[in-house]
Amino acid sequence: MSDMTFTMTDGISAVYLITIILFIYGLHLMNSPATARNGNRLASVGMLIAIVATLLDAGIVNYTLIATGIIIGSIIGASFARAIQMTAMPQAVAIFNGLGGGASGLIAISEFMRLNEAPDTFTMTLSITIVLSILIGIVTLSGSLVAFGKLQGIVSGRPIQFPLHRWISLLFVILIAAVGSSLVITPNETVFFVLIAACLALGILLVIPIGGADMPVVISLLNSYSGLAAAAAGFVLENTVLIVAGSLVGAAGLILTRIMTKAMNRSLRNVMFGGVGGTSESKDISEGDAREPAREVTAEDAAVGLAYADTVIFVPGYGLAVAQAQHQIKQLANLLESRGVQVKYAIHPVAGRMPGHMNVLLAEADVAYDKLFDLEQINSDFSQTDVTVVVGANDVVNPAARETVGSPIYGMPILNVDHSKSVLFLKRSMNPGFAGVDNELFYKDNTMMLFGDAKDSLNKLVQAVSEED
Amino acid sequence: MLDNSFLIAMYVFVLALFAGFEVITKVPPTLHTPLMSGANAISGIALVGALIVSGPMGLTLPTAVGLIAIILATINVVGGFMVTDRMLQMFRKEKKRDQ
Numbered sequence: 264m265s266d267m268t269f270t271m272t273d274g275i276s277a278v279y280l281i282t283i284i285l286f287i288y289g290l291h292l293m294n295s296p297a298t299a300r301n302g303n304r305l306a307s308v309g310m311l312i313a314i315v316a317t318l319l320d321a322g323i324v325n326y327t328l329i330a331t332g333i334i335i336g337s338i339i340g341a342s343f344a345r346a347i348q349m350t351a352m353p354q355a356v357a358i359f360n361g362l363g364g365g366a367s368g369l370i371a372i373s374e375f376m377r378l379n380e381a382p383d384t385f386t387m388t389l390s391i392t393i394v395l396s397i398l399i400g401i402v403t404l405s406g407s408l409v410a411f412g413k414l415q416g417i418v419s420g421r422p423i424q425f426p427l428h429r430w431i432s433l434l435f436v437i438l439i440a441a442v443g444s445s446l447v448i449t450p451n452e453t454v455f456f457v458l459i460a461a462c463l464a465l466g467i468l469l470v471i472p473i474g475g476a477d478m479p480v481v482i483s484l485l486n487s488y489s490g491l492a493a494a495a496a497g498f499v500l501e502n503t504v505l506i507v508a509g510s511l512v513g514a515a516g517l518i519l520t521r522i523m524t525k526a527m528n529r530s531l532r533n534v535m536f537g538g539v540g541g542t543s544e545s546k547d548i549s550e551g552d553a554r555e556p557a558r559e560v561t562a563e564d565a566a567v568g569l570a571y572a573d574t575v576i577f578v579p580g581y582g583l584a585v586a587q588a589q590h591q592i593k594q595l596a597n598l599l600e601s602r603g604v605q606v607k608y609a610i611h612p613v614a615g616r617m618p619g620h621m622n623v624l625l626a627e628a629d630v631a632y633d634k635l636f637d638l639e640q641i642n643s644d645f646s647q648t649d650v651t652v653v654v655g656a657n658d659v660v661n662p663a664a665r666e667t668v669g670s671p672i673y674g675m676p677i678l679n680v681d682h683s684k685s686v687l688f689l690k691r692s693m694n695p696g697f698a699g700v701d702n703e704l705f706y707k708d709n710t711m712m713l714f715g716d717a718k719d720s721l722n723k724l725v726q727a728v729s730e731e732d
Numbered sequence: 733m734l735d736n737s738f739l740i741a742m743y744v745f746v747l748a749l750f751a752g753f754e755v756i757t758k759v760p761p762t763l764h765t766p767l768m769s770g771a772n773a774i775s776g777i778a779l780v781g782a783l784i785v786s787g788p789m790g791l792t793l794p795t796a797v798g799l800i801a802i803i804l805a806t807i808n809v810v811g812g813f814m815v816t817d818r819m820l821q822m823f824r825k826e827k828k829r830d831q
Contacts, residue, residue, distance in 0.1 A: 286774055287751060287755060289770075290752075290755045290756060290759075290767075290770075290771070290774075291755050291758075293756075293759050293763055293766070293767050293770065294755075294758040294759050294760065294763075295760070296760075296762060296763060296820075296823040296825070297825070299763055299766060299820050299823070300817065300820040300821060300823075302770070303766070303770045303773075303813060303816045303817055303820055304817070306770060306773070306774055306813070307773070307809075307813040310773070310774070310776070310777065310779075310809055310813070313777065313780050314779060314780065314783070317780045317783045317784065318783065320784070320787065322784070322787050322788070323783060323784065323786075323787030324787060324788070324789050325786055325787055325788060325789055325790070325795060328786055328791065328795060328798075328799055329783060329786055329787075329802060331799070332782075332786070332799045332800075332802030332803045332806065333802060333806050335803050335806070336802060336803040336804070336805065336806020336807045336809075336810065337806055337810045339803075339807045339811070340806060340807040340808070340809065340810030340811030340812075340814070341810050341811065341814060343807070343811045343815075344810070344811040344812075344814035344815040344818065345814070345818075347815060349819070349822075352765060352769070352815075352819070355769070355811075355815060356765070356768055356769050356772060359769065359772045359773070359807075359808050359811060359812050359815075360772055360775075362776075362804040362805070362807050362808040363772060363775040363776055363778055363804075363805065363808045363812075365801075365804050366776070366778040366779070366781075366782055366801045366802075366804040366805035366808065367775075367778040367781070367801075369782070369797050369798070369800055369801035369804065370778060370781040370782055370784075370785050370798070370801050372797050373785040373786075373794040373795070373797040373798045373801065374785055374794070376793050376794040376797065377785070377788075377792075377794040388738045392738075482768070483768070486768050486771065486772055486775075489772060489775045490771065490774075490775045492775075492778070493775045493777050493778045493781070494745055496778055496781045497741070497781065498738070498741055498745075499781075500781050500784055500785075501737060501741065502780065502781060502784070503741070503744055504777060504780060505777055505778065505780060505781050506741055506744050506745050506748065507744060507745075507748040508774050508775065508777035509775060509777065509778075510745050510746075510748040510749045510752060511748055511749075511751065511752040511755075511756075511771070511774065512752070512771045512772070512774050512775040513749060513752065514748075514749045514750075514751075514752025514753045514756060515752055515756045515767060515768070515771040516768075516771070517753075518753060518756050518757060519764060519767075519768060522761075522764075610761070610762075612761060617764075617765060617768065618761070618764035618765060618767075618768060619761060619762060619763060619764030619765035619766070619767070619768070620765060622761070622762040622763070622764070622765065623765045623766070623819055623822070626819070626822040626823045626824075627822050629822075629824070631824055631825055631826035632762050632823050632824070632825065633825055633826050634826060635762055637761050
């Protein structure tokens with residue numbers, strides 16, 4: 264590609280600079296909901312500019328093939344984006360991460376095949392970047408597909424670990440290192456395919472032992488990898504716009520990963536290899552014998568408390584997404600507000616299956632974003648709250664995280680709903696949350712349990728509250 | 733020669749990482765999902781690379797692999813930006829009238 268005219272290369276590089284500026288500025292506009300939509304549009308304009316500029320490259324002449332690919336991809340992408348439900352957004356992001364990573368991996372594969380036709384064109388740097396690019400890209404692809412399967416319910420959301428799992432993963436890491444080094448020394452097609460297969464396997468092995476509630480971390484991490492894969496492909500092709508855009512995304516994913524692990528008080532290592540939440544599922548039910556039974560209430564009982572409250576805070580969790588009850592929660596909130604109740608929403612950073620999952624669902628139900636509060640913003644408000652309604656959340660409100668040293672969730676920042684005057688849990692059953700830890704809050708005097716599907720329960724509450732005088 | 737350009741590429745990579753950290757740290761939690769899907773669409777920049785490897789004339793093994801890369805990256809770009817836009821148009825502020 265170095266035999267291109269200087270002017271053309273320079274011209275295209277200059278246009279790439281515009282793309283980079285639009286990407287960075289577009290991401291910058293994401294710092295407020297008021298400007299975020301424009302930010303996303305600017306970034307998409309930047310992308311279009313980069314694509315058009317690239318097509319002007321004198322070395323790119325395979326127009327029929329390129330047009331075919333772009334048309335097929337656009338049709339699939341656009342129909343997917345239109346059809347996908349907001350509750351399925353974690354799956355959508357997982358699949359997009361995988362496609363981006365896969366595309367980057369395929370670039371390196373294609374480049375290897377082209378260079379391998381004249382093996383003396385390989386340089387050490389080039390071979391290393393190709394191997395790394397394939398590693399990151401293909402691991403992102405297969406890992407994301409497993410994450411998608413778990414979120415979609417095709418693969419079990421429980422952590423899946425088989426005997427010697429870690430050792431087998433380690434074996435694959437060693438295999439990839441060995442095969443990769445051998446390729447750097449002597450390019451060989453057979454060895455090359457072994458590398459690809461091993462990378463596919465490693466992605467599966469890394470994600471399959473991770474449980475559903477740890478998905479926010481995994482998705483953030485795969486998001487980061489999809490960016491790093493693009494950057495690695497940029498190193499292979501010596502293309503600046505790929506490197507810059509890829510590392511911007513890599514940074515974004517790393518920041519989100521860090522926020523998520525902090526919100527769970529866990530290290531990344533612990534999430535990746537800890538396998539939390541598969542084992543102790545039912546033992547705590549028997550422990551419950553010794554204490555006061557939880558107080559089960561009817562929707563009518565609960566409605567009285569809500570209808571005559573001054574302040575109510577809703578705490579949504581994954582159960583809200585599963586039941587697709589975002590519109591019902593908004594309906595109840597509207598009804599309460601019309602009676603003069605002050606309503607707020609408290610959002611834990613890891614509520615749901617991806618960062619910001621609850622916020623998007625509530626936005627879909629037309630809840631204003633200035634009624635949604637983070638953990639730090641709202642935790643001091645609970646003590647002045649009459650009723651806190653927990654909808655399909657558990658671990659993120661469990662006081663054991665604050666009080667019980669030795670509990671698997673000890674040290675995790677939680678929403679202090681136990682400080683409010685009363686708590687209403689909408690839950691399907693007494694089963695403990697994902698971490699398998701019993702929740703003392705269920706048994707407290709001022710806690711009410713309303714069992715059932717979140718959507719049904721909220722509908723009943725709406726009905727009952729509207730019947731209050 | 734190539735190593736020198738590799739080094740410059742490393743500079744670019746590292747500086748862009750820092751720029752990314754600076755810009756993205758300021759994104760509020762409420763926008764984390766759109767940020768993720770928007771950033772994900774940006775990682776579809778791999779499309780540019782896919783165009784480059786598919787560029788030479790003819791349907792050879794490398795360009796056929798490139799074609800698959802184009803399809804995957806285009807789905808990523810088009811789907812990613814569209815779904816992000818769909819999400820962001822739902823975010824609204826409380827109207828001033830009530831309360």
